[in-house]
Amino acid sequence: MKTLLAPAFVMLFPIALSFPGAAHSQTDPGVRPGPVNGQSGATQGNPLPLASVNANSPTGILEFFDNGLGRFQEEEVVSGGVNNGLGPRFNTNSCSSCHAQPAIGGSSPANNPEFQTIAQGIASGSTNTMPPFVTPHGPTLEVRFPFFTNSNGTPNRNSPNGGVEDLFTVSGRPDAGTCNIQQPNFRQALQTNNIIFRIPTPIFGAGLIENIDDATLMANQEAQAGNNFGIAGAFNRNGNDGTIARFGWKAQNKSLLVFAGEAYNVEMGITNEVFAQERPLPQEEQNDGLPANCLNLAGRGYPEDATNFNVPANHDQAAQNAQVPSDVVLFAEFMRLLAPPVPSQSSPGGAPSINAGFALFKSIGCAVCHTPAIRATQPSNVTASLGNATVKAFSDFEIHHMGAGLADNVSQGGAGGDQFRTAPLWGLGQRIFFLHDGRTTNLMAAIAAHRSSGSEATQVTENFAALSNGQQQEVLNFLRSL
């Protein structure tokens, strides 16, 4: 608790320092009310697919989207039942529990499902305790320890770790047999400050991001060369083939399938066709791995999630087809086919304020990294809406040095401990938590956090500070319109 609260104080204090007079005058309008994702007809439980998917073009694709949406909400158990394979370590038992705000596929909700994990019996209270940083009102967190530890528990700075430390174990559950493993030592990690947090990235419009050609991204980068804002980013290139990776807080994942496969394995402990082995904790993996009585708990062998080769014949051919792929394939398809959020033209603050805010956003240099639109995606062999489309994600998909204030000392691929992908801003207006660790719910604090020693964004934040109070408010209104 202490560690989690500290960043909040650190962040809020500089607001008054950085933007004198601003803290009392400018207000983050907060989560924008109105249609979910700005889309007529969308609800929290029913996010909309892309237009061509909604038109079921090509025939049958809508069934894949709906099936993927259903699987995204499935609650997994360890053994027995239909949806099993959970654990032996996990953060949650369903994708949609964390990807929930403002709709399924989004980011952290206001009510933290992790906090209910023991109360609802998903993890046994006899063998698990609630980590002190998991709080009722979020954000939902993924935890990593930047460094492995010495034998006395202190961090070994010569031994970088950075892997996910799952919050809970299945031990003590009636469907988990004799598996008996401990949670990571979170208290020790807190005491030694060897702990960082991540919140879920929203995945609306992810198929458009996936379908941008590398050359288009590189051309955008070159167009920004020589900017006068102190910005010069790089791409996180896939270690296998050198192409541009683009998903995750550090752009560490190349494709939605890899993204889905890793998340299913890491967050829920479910082996799959992309990540086929049970995953021990990083330190556990360096020792003997998981104990034998914690393996194959579902009793079906590996991977626990696999292609369904024997789907019963169904008079509905499309429904039958959509049942064949494994969960991770359908997760990836669901993410690929989700429509991007639609910005509001009038809320908050009215159209003139939003338009002025957008002009200011570009003027002060935010748009160098948060590129408003990338034209255009590759032709699509999936569905028409994914092809030749403009991606209004407000990101260049580069990784940038964000300075000591945001650094988490976790390296992923080519990204160092202080480098992060430019977070796409589409849908920002209805997000609750900001920055990679969800340390703030206040846009002013999020902007202020962009400047610290070593950050590429300091000059842009200085420009923001140079604006009048009214202009800053217009920028906030614009951001909350997204």
Place this chain on the structure above:
Amino acid sequence: MIRLRLVIIAAVFLLLDAAALAISQGGPIPAGVILVKGTWSSAAGSPLAVPEAGVVSQDKYDNAYFGLSYAFGPDWTQRYEGPPPSDAGYYVLAQLEPQDAALHSRLGHFLIAAQDLFFTTTSAHSAMEFVNYYRDHLGEDYRIERATSKLRLAGHDFVRLDYSSPASGLHWRVLAMEVRCHVLEFVFTSSDARSLDRLVTSLGTMIQQSASPPVCIKNFADGDTVLEREEPVLTEPRFNRVPARIIIDQEGRVKHIHFLSAFPEQARVITEALSQWRFKPYLVNGQPVEVETGVVFGRAPRAGISAQP
């Protein structure tokens, strides 16, 4: 007695070493420190100055590499240092803002940056071309207030560009000069054009005078100037670009290697290889002189980039 003192001193040093080791390896992780670095700049073992090692002191900025000393006065401070150099050779050297934060909106702030012309992803070969590249890529949200022009100030040749943004009311003054095959840029930003004029005038206090820098030559390491060449074997496929500035002595040996952006293992392997390279001595008036040039390892830059939008 002397032996006892030596033993005590040695013991104290051992204890200090042990304490330092404990702090460096086992203590709590300090907040706000970048410990795990990706690609970063380095010039291991070289006593020579590098561009990113300038110093902001009480009222001035000094940079030994560029031979620069700029007294901007006591009203300014640097609260946040810049990021490391980019793999395209871009440096944020200093970022200054008013000491009194309440004066920020009036006085503005300024940036001292540099672009290495050996590694730029633009096709600019000079300060003029670099500033024009930027001008040509200014979006529709900006207005040119003063076209690109040459300016001589306190004995130094600058390229100047003034522009503004009607949306924000901010004005920019860009003054660029060439030093050691870099474009050295001063970017002043404020909503008050008069403040900017004062800042531009303050550049008159600047001194730029390198003692005797090496001759800088692009692509000197290409072709038959290299007599002996040992290629580094990079064992991990990182797919990043590794730009290195090297200084070659009068005998044709590499005396200084500065990596702008490299993973540590890349820097180590490339350093071992470069130390074996031999160059034809470069002659000026019949005398061999030191040469500074750039070499890129790893990912090659894209071809066909134009300075025009």
